[in-house]
Structures are given as C-alpha cells and as structure tokens.
Amino acid sequence: MDLSFTPAEEEFRDEARTWLAENVPAEPLASMDTPGGFEEHREWEHILFDARWAVVSWPERFGGREASLVEWLIFEEEYWASGAPGRVSSNGVSLLAPTIFDFGTPEQQDRFLRPMARGDEIWAQGWSEPDAGSDLAGIKTKAQRDGEFFVIDGQKTWCSRGAFADWFFCLVRSDPDSERHAGLSYLLVPVDTQGLEARAIGRLDGEPGFAELFFDCARVHERYLLGGEGEGWAVAMATTGSERGLNLRAPGRFMAAADRLVGLYREIADSRGPDLDRRDQVVGAWMGAQAYRWQTYATEARLRGGSPIGSEASFMKVLWSELDVELHATALRLMGRDGERADSSWMDGYVFALSGPIYAGTNEIQRNIISERVLGLPRR
Amino acid sequence: MDFSFSDDQIMFQEAMRDFLANECPPEVVRAAWENDSGRTNGLWAALVEMGVVGMTAPESAGGLGMDETDLVLLLEEAGRAALPEPLLEHTAVGIPTLAAAGGPVAEAWLERAASGEAILGAGTDQGYAVGAATCDLVFLIGEQVRAVPVDEATLVEHRSVDGSRRLFEVDGEAVVIDTDPALAFDRAAAAAAAQCVGVAQYLLDATVEYVAQRYQFGKPVGSYQAVKHHLANAALKIEFARPAARHAAWCIAVGDPDRSRDVSLAKALASEAVDLASRTALQCHGAIGYTYEYDLHLWMKRGWALSAAWGDAAWHRNRIAVALGI
Ligand SMILES: Cc1cc2nc3c(=O)[nH]c(=O)nc-3n(C[C@H](O)[C@H](O)[C@H](O)COP(=O)(O)OP(=O)(O)OC[C@H]3O[C@@H](n4cnc5c(N)ncnc54)[C@H](O)[C@@H]3O)c2cc1C
Numbered sequence: 015m016d017l018s019f020t021p022a023e024e025e026f027r028d029e030a031r032t033w034l035a036e037n038v039p040a041e042p043l044a045s046m047d048t049p050g051g052f053e054e055h056r057e058w059e060h061i062l063f064d065a066r067w068a069v070v071s072w073p074e075r076f077g078g079r080e081a082s083l084v085e086w087l088i089f090e091e092e093y094w095a096s097g098a099p100g101r102v103s104s105n106g107v108s109l110l111a112p113t114i115f116d117f118g119t120p121e122q123q124d125r126f127l128r129p130m131a132r133g134d135e136i137w138a139q140g141w142s143e144p145d146a147g148s149d150l151a152g153i154k155t156k157a158q159r160d161g162e163f164f165v166i167d168g169q170k171t172w173c174s175r176g177a178f179a180d181w182f183f184c185l186v187r188s189d190p191d192s193e194r195h196a197g198l199s200y201l202l203v204p205v206d207t208q209g210l211e212a213r214a215i216g217r218l219d220g221e222p223g224f225a226e227l228f229f230d231c232a233r234v235h236e237r238y239l240l241g242g243e244g245e246g247w248a249v250a251m252a253t254t255g256s257e258r259g260l261n262l263r264a265p266g267r268f269m270a271a272a273d274r275l276v277g278l279y280r281e282i283a284d285s286r287g288p289d290l291d292r293r294d295q296v297v298g299a300w301m302g303a304q305a306y307r308w309q310t311y312a313t314e315a316r317l318r319g320g321s322p323i324g325s326e327a328s329f330m331k332v333l334w335s336e337l338d339v340e341l342h343a344t345a346l347r348l349m350g351r352d353g354e355r356a357d358s359s360w361m362d363g364y365v366f367a368l369s370g371p372i373y374a375g376t377n378e379i380q381r382n383i384i385s386e387r388v389l390g391l392p393r394r
Numbered sequence: 395m396d397f398s399f400s401d402d403q404i405m406f407q408e409a410m411r412d413f414l415a416n417e418c419p420p421e422v423v424r425a426a427w428e429n430d431s432g433r434t435n436g437l438w439a440a441l442v443e444m445g446v447v448g449m450t451a452p453e454s455a456g457g458l459g460m461d462e463t464d465l466v467l468l469l470e471e472a473g474r475a476a477l478p479e480p481l482l483e484h485t486a487v488g489i490p491t492l493a494a495a496g497g498p499v500a501e502a503w504l505e506r507a508a509s510g511e512a513i514l515g516a517g518t519d520q521g522y523a524v525g526a527a528t529c530d531l532v533f534l535i536g537e538q539v540r541a542v543p544v545d546e547a548t549l550v551e552h553r554s555v556d557g558s559r560r561l562f563e564v565d566g567e568a569v570v571i572d573t574d575p576a577l578a579f580d581r582a583a584a585a586a587a588a589q590c591v592g593v594a595q596y597l598l599d600a601t602v603e604y605v606a607q608r609y610q611f612g613k614p615v616g617s618y619q620a621v622k623h624h625l626a627n628a629a630l631k632i633e634f635a636r637p638a639a640r641h642a643a644w645c646i647a648v649g650d651p652d653r654s655r656d657v658s659l660a661k662a663l664a665s666e667a668v669d670l671a672s673r674t675a676l677q678c679h680g681a682i683g684y685t686y687e688y689d690l691h692l693w694m695k696r697g698w699a700l701s702a703a704w705g706d707a708a709w710h711r712n713r714i715a716v717a718l719g720i
Pocket residue numbers: 138139140141142143146147148149171172173174175369372373374375376377378379382
C-alpha cells in the first residue's frame with residue numbers, strides 16, 4: 015500500500031493542470047442542451063482531442079495516451095478543478111466506448127472510436143421507452159431482419175441530447191417472438207437513417223435536452239450490430255457497469271464541487287458571520303466526495319488485482335448521485351435570498367443533480383441490486 | 395497510488411479472522427461481560443504468540459516492526475469479533491507512542507510491552523481509560539501525553555453499557571511523555587474507526603443472515619423491499635467508511651501532513667456507519683434483537699461505545715471544518 019502519487023503520476027498531474035490552465039475557456043459555454051451550446055461543446059472536444067486529453071486512457075491509435083486508471087482519475091481531478099466545461103461526448107466515450115472495446119469487431123473499433131473521441135460524431139443513448147424505464151427488459155421497439163439489414167419500428171424516449179446527436183446506440187428487440195432479456199440486440203444507428211425522427215422535449219430547466227426517437231421502417235445495416243444478434247442484454251449490461259461505476263462520474267467532479275462549496279461558505283461567512291449548522295452540511299458534502307475518492311482508489315487496486323467491479327458499481331452510483339443533490343442543495347441554502355435566483359451555476363447544478371438518482375438506473379433499483387446481488391438477500 | 399495490501403498483510407488478516415472465529419465466539423465475549431476484568435481468559439497470551447500484541451514495536455525491542463497499515467486490517471477483525479482485549483490502547487496507541495518518545499520511559503517499558511508482559515492502557519484527560527485496572531501503564535492524552543503507572547494510581551471504576559469495557563478515572567503520579575499529543579490521539583481515533591468498521595460489518599452480516607431465514611407472511615422477511623433497502627443503506631455506509639479508515643492508517647504510518655483531518659474523516663464516517671448498522675440490525679431483527687440472551691447486543695453496544703469514543707462523528711466533523719479553514 016502506498017497512497018502517495020508516484021513521480022510519474024505527479025508529472026502527469028502537472029502536465030494536465032498546466033494545459034488546462036492555459037486552455038480552459040475563460041467564459042462558461044452555453045448549456046450543452048441547446049443547439050448552439052451543443053456545438054460550442056463540440057468545439058471544445060476537438061481542442062481536447064487535438065491535445066490528446068479527450069480520452070487519456072485509450073490506446074494511442076484512437077487518440078489516447080494509454081494512461082493508467084490512476085492517471086485517468088488524476089486527470090478527472092484536475093479537469094473538474096480547473097472549471098472546464100461538461101463533456102458533451104461523455105455518453106459515447108464513457109458508456110458506449112468501453113462496450114465497443116469489449117464487443118466491437120476491429121472494423122467497428124476503427125470506424126467509430128476516433129470520430130467519437132474527437133467529437134466529430136456525438137452519441138446518444140436510445141434505451142428507455144415510454145413503457146420501459148426501470149424495467150428495461152420490457153422494451154418493445156422491434157428490429158426485424160431483412161437480409162443484411164435490420165428494420166426498426168417503435169419509439170425510444172428520454173434520449174439525452176438526442177435532438178442534436180449524430181449517432182444513437184439502441185437496444186432493440188430483434189427476435190419478435192422473444193420476451194424479456196432474450197432476443198435483444200444492440201444496434202448503432204446513424205441520425206440520417208430514413209424513417210428515424212428525433213423530436214426534442216424540454217427538460218426540467220426548459221432546454222430541449224431530451225428527445226423522443228420515432229422509428230418507422232428505419233433500415234440499419236448489420237455492420238452496425240454490436241455483439242451477437244440476440245445478445246443485446248449481455249452487451250447492455252456491460253454498458254451499465256460503466257454508467258454506474260467510475261467511468262461516467264469520477265470522484266474528481268464531486269471533489270471540485272465540494273471545494274467550491276467550501277469556498278462559497280467561506281465567502282458568505284466572511285460577510286454574514288458563521289452558521290454552524292450549514293457549516294456542518296458543507297463538511298458533510300466534502301466528506302462524501304473524499305469518501306468516494308478513497309473508495310475509488312481502493313476499487314482501482316481491486317481491479318488491478320483481477321477482480322471485476324460488478325454489482326458493487328451500484329454503491330458508487332448511489333453515493334455520487336445523492337452527494338450531488340445534497341451538495342447543491344446546501345449551496346442554495348447558503349445563498350439565502352439569492353438561492354432561488356435562476357442565474358446561478360449552483361441552481362443549474364442543482365436542477366441537473368436532481369436527475370442523478372433517476373438516470374443510469376434509479377437509486378431504488380441500485381438498492382435492490384446492492385441487497386440482492388451484493389448482500390445476497392432473497393429476490394422474492 | 396496503490397491501495398492494495400500485500401499478500402503477507404492479507405495472510406495476517408485471515409489468520410486473525412480464523413483465530414477469532416475459533417477462539418472468540420460470543421460465549422467468550424459474554425464471559426468477559428461477567429468476570430472481574432472485562433477481558434478474556436487466555437486470548438491475550440495467544441495474541442502475543444501470534445505476534446499481534448507487539449507487532450508495532452521495533453524488532454530491536456522484540457516486536458515485528460510493523461506499522462498502522464499492517465495493523466488496520468487486524469483492528470477491523472477485532473471489531474468484527476467484538477474482541478474484548480486492549481489492542482487499540484496497547485498495540486495501536488501505547489507501543490508506538492513509547493517507541494517514538496524513547497528515553498527512560500521507553501527503556502523501562504517498551505520491551506515488556508512488546509512481549510505483552512506489561513499492558514499499556516490509554517484514555518483522555520477528560521474521558522475514561524478503558525480497562526485500566528488490568529494495565530500496568532496508562533497514557534492520558536490531553537494537552538500533553540502523561541504516563542501513569544497503575545500500581546501507584548487511584549482508580550475509580552464505572553460500568554459501560556458494553557459490559558466488557560470497564561471505564562476508569564485514573565489519578566496518579568505521571569511522567570510527561572515527549573511526544574505530540576495530537577498524534578497519540580489520532581492513533582486512537584483511527585484505530586477506533588477501523589474497529590467501528592469491523593463491528594458494523596458484523597452487524598450487517600448477522601442481520602443479512604437472520605432476515606434470509608426468518609419467515610413472515612410466507613416469505614423470508616429479507617425479501618421485503620423495505621428491509622432490503624435498510625440493509626443496502628447500512629452496506630453503503632460501510633463501503634465508504636472502510637477505505638477512509640484504511641487511508642487514515644496510512645496517513646499515520648507515513649506522517650502525512652493532512653493526518654488529523656483525514657483521521658477525522660475516517661472516524662466520522664466509521665461512527666456514522668456503525669450507528670446506522672446497529673439501528674438497522676435491531677430494527678430488522680425485531681424483538682429477538684431486543685433481548686439480552688440473543689448475542690446481537692454484544693456488537694450493538696460495542697458499536698455505541700466505539701462510535702462515541704475518541705471523538706464522535708460531530709466532534710470529528712467540527713475538526714474537519716477547522717482543518718478546511720471554515
Ligand atoms: C436526466 C435524464 C437523462 C436520461 N437520459 C437517458 C438517455 O440518454 N437514454 C435513455 O435511454 N434513457 C435516459 N433516461 C431515462 C432513464 O434511464 C429512466 O428515467 C430510468 O431508467 C427510470 O425509468 P422511468 O423514468 O420510466 O421511471 P419508472 O421506472 O417508471 O420508475 C418510477 C419510480 O418507481 C420506482 N421503481 C420502479 N421499479 C421499481 C422496483 N422494482 N423497485 C422499487 N422501485 C421501483 C423508480 O425507482 C422510480 O422512483 C434519462 C433520464 C433522466 C432523468
């Protein structure tokens with residue numbers, strides 16, 4: 015056990031910090047859930063990619079630096095501490111890419127990974143349906159075989175930034191007679207597919223960040239099938255491991271937010287005097303971020319030792335999502351009469367944080383997983 | 395950055411777990427509640443034999459020259475078994491404090507402590523020293539660390555809710571030890587955090603086992619979602635307290651500049667984890683858990699005591715705030 019960073023890790027941290035200090039946009043970008051903001055964020059992905067910071071842990075040939083997992087965690091700490099923009103490509107990079115590395119053919123890897131990393135092709139997740147949310151195995155969208163093609167009919171919903179995205183990764187029912195987890199396939203669908211229409215829906219903040227996807231005889235070539243036909247469930251479960259665990263929301267994001275909260279308390283206490291109850295809530299948020307950090311480094315060591323994360327990813331998902339809500343709620347309370355103002359980044363953060371316990375598998379579902387698969391309690 | 399334990403450390407932990415599973419079953423803990431000393435019959439000698447008692451002493455003094463990162467896993471195991479022996483006071487606090495101080499006190503006591511022949515106790519100026527009557531030398535931690543030889547001291551005993559913890563006010567001729575009192579306190583708080591994690595883990599495991607075989611309405615009560623989510627919440631607290639407790643041990647071992655802040659992180663998280671685990675365990679057991687005959691309370695009460703000892707969650711959260719400059 016050595017919980018200090020090696021000289022090489024420190025050097026990596028310095029390099030990232032220096033680059034970020036020189037390159038992070040001085041003014042915050044517009045919301046990525048708006049058409050203009052989406053394109054501003056895409057530009058930022060190009061800049062990151064060209065300096066090889068977009069996907070640090072990937073192989074060099076796809077634009078990465080082959081960084082270790084620890085280095086990636088360091089990068090995330092520096093990235094969020096620098097106040098850099100949110101990552102508009104993250105559904106592709108964090109959720110789909112690990113699945114392409116595991117299940118994709120060499121042709122698919124060559125075709126998709128670099129453009130995804132550069133933000134030339136931004137991906138959206140098409141899984142949820144009007145009647146299939148938590149119960150994902152209940153999806154009905156069909157994909158009938160027709161020679162080399164799949165013909166998709168049905169509807170997806172709650173697709174994040176689906177109104178602006180270039181590609182969709184979809185879970186569909188390729189065997190019309192199948193039920194539940196069997197007969198599903200994982201299809202990659204380009205936005206310009208005939209018979210596919212994306213319609214925006216306003217999110218809680220009023221921006222068109224959600225889309226409904228309507229498929230009407232949309233034909234997709236079989237070279238866009240990821241993993242085996244009918245094996246979509248297994249492929250999708252690999253994605254959820256990334257979604258809940260450390261890929262999507264590394265501790266650095268919450269450490270940076272907690273540090274900003276500590277700063278906010280200091281500022282407010284300087285002008286209005288101390289408030290010990292709220293100070294304790296600030297400490298609680300800081301503790302949550304630190305607890306997540308050390309648990310993540312412990313998990314990294316386990317992964318390196320050969321044990322997979324598995325259902326334990328649910329611990330992380332519950333922790334970061336509930337921490338994020340508490341942290342932002344604390345900030346708004348600290349701000350007093352300004353807490354309700356619409357023009358603060360804390361309010362934006364709060365509104366987004368509220369979705370954390372819902373997306374990526376609700377926290378009720380995560381607690382079911384913890385109790386049944388980690389603790390081994392009887393399912394019924 | 396490497397959060398893995400060595401094969402030797404894991405082997406030592408497993409040996410400790412096996413040993414305690416065989417030698418420290420609930421009957422043994424219960425017996426310590428009833429007897430004069432609050433301790434077990436013979437386990438101290440066996441732990442000396444295993445190398446546990448003197449492990450933190452330098453090899454030159456007859457110890458194993460190990461540090462807090464070796465000890466932390468054993469302290470978790472001690473908590474898991476509710477072991478009523480003074481590993482926290484003696485091995486985690488007393489020996490390293492003596493070894494670092496050097497001088498005549500160390501000369502007089504260190505080798506005897508490493509061999510387990512002399513037993514070291516620890517407490518705070520304001521609080522109690524647990525098990526002082528069975529110790530030879532007690533460290534009282536406050537503005538200074540003072541060492542009080544027990545045979546010349548006046549002891550006033552109080553009973554703890556945990557029958558194996560005998561609480562003593564200690565008054566006597568003291569020698570001031572040349573050491574940083576904050577470090578001595580942090581050693582105790584970090585060790586208590588590791589034990590809290592172990593106690594909490596036992597409470598969770600025992601409850602999971604119970605609810606899987608207790609039937610009501612024709613189904614195991616552990617199949618009801620309300621019960622499941624209680625247990626998931628306890629598991630969450632433990633999952634995030636454990637790495638923090640291990641990190642705190644490392645901070646002490648290497649003298650990390652943020653040691654006090656991060657020991658407080660560990661103890662606050664571990665206290666909160668064991669508090670929730672004991673409330674959850676009791677609730678999910680129902681009335682059987684509320685009896686004196688059933689063993690659960692041995693761990694619950696150890697949990698209550700350790701959660702409050704060496705700074706409770708609120709105390710440590712306040713210390714974090716001060717360290718963060720707010
Ligand atoms: C901001 C945001 C972004 C999203 N982005 C995407 C995206 O890009 N692509 C995509 O496919 N989907 C996306 N989703 C959808 C998300 O995956 C679903 O909202 C989620 O799976 C829950 O489904 P639901 O909303 O239908 O709720 P429901 O499943 O209807 O659940 C309603 C309530 O019932 C509870 N519940 C349901 N089943 C159980 C059970 N077995 N035990 C206990 N409680 C239960 C839930 O926890 C919840 O509290 C997004 C959602 C949000 C909020």
